[in-house]
Amino acid sequence: MFQGPKGESVLGPPGQPGVPGSPGIPGYGRPGPVGMLYDYSKNTCPTVHSHHCCFPSLKLNLVALNQPHSGDMMGLDVADRMCYEQAKAMGLAPNYRAFISSNRQDLVHVVYPGFRETLPVTNLRGDVMFRNWRSIFSGDGGPINARIPIYSFDGRDVLADPFWPQKSIWHGSTSRGLRVVDKHCETWRAGHLSVMGQSSSLTSGQLLGQQTRSCSNEYIVLCIETHKNP
Secondary structure (H helix, E strand, O other), rough: EEHHHHHHHEEOOOOOOOOOOOOOOOOOOOOOOOOOOOOOOOOOOOOOOOOOOOOOOOOEEEOHHHHHHHHEEHHHHHHHHHHHHHHHHHOOOOEEEEEOEEEOOOOOOOOOOHHOOOOOOOOOEEEEEEEHHHHHHOOOOOEEEOOOOEEEEOOEEEEOOOOOOOOEEEEOOOOOEEEEEOOOOOHHHHHOOOOEEEEHHHHOEOOOEEEEEEOOEEOEEEEEHHHHHH
C-alpha cells in the first residue's frame, strides 16, 4: 500500500508468489465403525440374533414361481424361462433358473461354480435358509426351518397361501441333487396321472425329500439365482 495523489491510500500491484512452505504434520482420521461380517459357517450374522442376511447383495435367492404347476411345464427350457421372466418383471436381476433336474441336467450343477460355496441361500426377504448352495446336497434331504417363509416372485408365502393347496415342490432329484432316471415327468412335459416325478413335501421339513408322485399334481416350482452380476 502506498500514498496516491491527495494522500489517498491505494493498493499496489500483486507481488510474485512466494516459495511454498513445508508440509505440515499429517493428520489422522477417526476410525470408522467395525463392519459386520457374515459368518458362512452359521445361518446368522455374528452380532445379529436373527436369520436375516447381513449384506443383501451377497446371497442367492430361492424363490417360487407365482403359480403352481403340474409336471407338464412344456420342458426345462420353458421352466427356466418362467423363472427368468418373473424375476425380471419384479425388477430383480434375471439370473434365475428352475430348481429341478431333468434328463440333461443335475440340479446340483445349476448354480455357477464360483457361487456354490461362497454365498448363503436365502428367501426373497433375505432370511438365510442354507449356508451355501452345496450344503443343500449333503444327502440329508436339505432340512429347512419351518419358521422361514418361502416367497413367490410376487411376494406371497407359498407355505401359507391357499393358492398353493399342495405344499410340495417338484425337483426330479436325489438328495444329492442328481437326476432321478424316469422321475422327471418325461422331461417336464407330462402331466398324466400315470407318469411319475420326484418331489418333496415341504411340510416334512425337507427341500429335497424323496417322494415319487403323479405328474398330474400341481406343485410349487422353485427358482434359484444362479450367480451375481459383477
